[in-house]
Amino acid sequence: MRDMTPTDRKMRLCAFWFPPGSHPGGWRMPDAIPGSESSFAAFVEVAQMAERGRMDAIFFADSVAVQPVDLIAEGDPAAGKVYRGAAGLEPMSLLPALAAVTTRIGLIATGTTTYNAPYHIARRFATLDQISGGRGGWNLVTSQTESEAQNFGFDRHMEHDDRYDRANEFFDVVAGLWDSWADAAMVHDKATAQCFDPAKVRILNHDGRHFKVRGPLNVLRSPQGRPIVVQAGASGPGKALAARIADCVFSAQATLAEARQFADEIRATAITFGRRPEHLRIMPGIIPVLGRTDAEAQELLEELRANITDEQALRSLYRVAGGLDLRKYPLDGPLPDLPRSNGAQGRQRLLIGMARKDGLTLRQAARRFAEGQAHQLVCGSAATVADVMQDWFEQGACDGFCVMPIYYPRGIRDIVDLLIPELRRRGLFRTEYEGRTLRDNLGLPRPASRFDA
Numbered sequence: 001m002r003d004m005t006p007t008d009r010k011m012r013l014c015a016f017w018f019p020p021g022s023h024p025g026g027w028r029m030p031d032a033i034p035g036s037e038s039s040f041a042a043f044v045e046v047a048q049m050a051e052r053g054r055m056d057a058i059f060f061a062d063s064v065a066v067q068p069v070d071l072i073a074e075g076d077p078a079a080g081k082v083y084r085g086a087a088g089l090e091p092m093s094l095l096p097a098l099a100a101v102t103t104r105i106g107l108i109a110t111g112t113t114t115y116n117a118p119y120h121i122a123r124r125f126a127t128l129d130q131i132s133g134g135r136g137g138w139n140l141v142t143s144q145t146e147s148e149a150q151n152f153g154f155d156r157h158m159e160h161d162d163r164y165d166r167a168n169e170f171f172d173v174v175a176g177l178w179d180s181w182a183d184a185a186m187v188h189d190k191a192t193a194q195c196f197d198p199a200k201v202r203i204l205n206h207d208g209r210h211f212k213v214r215g216p217l218n219v220l221r222s223p224q225g226r227p228i229v230v231q232a233g234a235s236g237p238g239k240a241l242a243a244r245i246a247d248c249v250f251s252a253q254a255t256l257a258e259a260r261q262f263a264d265e266i267r268a269t270a271i272t273f274g275r276r277p278e279h280l281r282i283m284p285g286i287i288p289v290l291g292r293t294d295a296e297a298q299e300l301l302e303e304l305r306a307n308i309t310d311e312q313a314l315r316s317l318y319r320v321a322g323g324l325d326l327r328k329y330p331l332d333g334p335l336p337d338l339p340r341s342n343g344a345q346g347r348q349r350l351l352i353g354m355a356r357k358d359g360l361t362l363r364q365a366a367r368r369f370a371e372g373q374a375h376q377l378v379c380g381s382a383a384t385v386a387d388v389m390q391d392w393f394e395q396g397a398c399d400g401f402c403v404m405p406i407y408y409p410r411g412i413r414d415i416v417d418l419l420i421p422e423l424r425r426r427g428l429f430r431t432e433y434e435g436r437t438l439r440d441n442l443g444l445p446r447p448a449s450r451f452d453a
């Protein structure tokens with residue numbers, strides 16, 4: 001067990017809640033409560049628990065399609081065994097409701113740049129930031145699957161690099177709209193009938209390759225100046241976008257060496273965009289499987305593993321298989337060569353690298369990928385898990401973690417009641433929120449507006 005090592009630099013922790021939980025075998029555990037994906041009460045409970053743990057934020061992933069829809073369309077009777085991503089709640093409707101029942105925790109939702117208009121996104125997230133008193137965050141994604149395209153009038157998902165080209169311009173429009181109003185634009189002068197100062201509002205007049213947007217935004221500059229922006233792409237264009245615009249970079253990293261290389265690259269690229277690397281928070285995912293002792297945690301992990309069938313494991317590769325039907329390959333043969341994915345290229349690379357490095361069969365690769373989705377799974381007592389987190393943090397591989405609860409309600413409870421107290425004991429994590437806004441708590445400065453220039 002490590003000694004306490006007080007430091008000024010505090011770890012950032014975001015609860016990445018993807019109901020019914022991040023371990024695919026979790027929902028089948030005897031104490032798992034099913035239905036959390038559409039129970040508002042369950043979302044409230046998870047958010048309030050994460051806030052009790054003084055976690056920086058709660059984060060909701062999203063896609064604009066039922067994830068196993070292609071399997072349903074194929075008439076695959078086992079499609080109904082894919083639970084995660086089958087259904088949920090729309091995050092931009094969910095977060096303002098959660099803002100009303102929490103006071104300090106950050107609220108981050110996913111919004112796709114491929115199937116939205118920038119004005120809508122700018123307006124919704126600025127509103128979330130107003131409602132929550134400065135706790136809003138936007139996870140900018142470009143979407144990953146064909147089935148999302150097909151809900152918006154397209155037969156095929158836009159090409160990977162075109163999506164990122166659009167995402168770059170999309171962000172610039174959103175950021176421009178968020179900067180429509182100076183902080184002190186509203187004067188409310190009853191005596192002179194002056195509501196606002198027109199010199200403190202700007203028309204954007206954006207005219208680019210993908211968008212033509214006049215502006216200004218009909219929501220005032222928000223408490224954080226602009227909501228926190230998160231990006232989690234891992235391909236070349238994904239990393240470049242993250243380095244250019246993100247406050248927080250979420251990632252999936254399996255080893256400390258890879259995480260460090262990723263963080264170094266993002267920080268170095270941020271400098272080339274004129275940014276200060278200390279203004280980025282790099283937070284890889286981690287799935288803690290916790291017990292009061294290492295043995296107890298190991299027992300839990302075995303139980304979780306026994307709950308995943310080979311078939312389910314194979315289906316977890318669907319998103320990264322590049323269209324190849326892996327069911328046609330022998331489970332005990334090697335992972336076949338995969339065509340380049342138009343979805344998650346970074347994630348596909350991680351899978352191939354993991355299978356090649358460890359000489360895994362298709363079955364083994366599928367089971368390992370199903371379990372962590374290329375995120376790091378750490379099993380043990382709070383001290384064992386905290387050792388790994390402390391190592392990554394102190395060796396510069398990250399600024400904190402996206403912590404992924406295994407299932408509802410146990411996952412978040414164990415994080416808050418077992419893991420966080422151990423991180424605190426080591427002086428790595430806060431006992432109280434430092435500020436009122438998510439930006440304050442992440443230790444990030446409020447961006448200057450163009451009116452300050």
Ligand SMILES: Cc1cc2nc3c(=O)[nH]c(=O)nc-3n(C[C@H](O)[C@H](O)[C@H](O)COP(=O)(O)O)c2cc1C
Pocket residue numbers: 016060061062063110139140141142143144160231232233234235236237238239250251252285343344345346347402
């Ligand atoms: C922690 C984390 C959360 C993510 N959440 C979402 C999400 O909610 N929706 C989505 O479409 N993609 C999500 N992604 C995927 C990335 O945004 C990105 O689309 C994916 O990694 C593919 O990008 P790439 O081709 O640049 O690697 C997430 C990735 C990570 C690491």
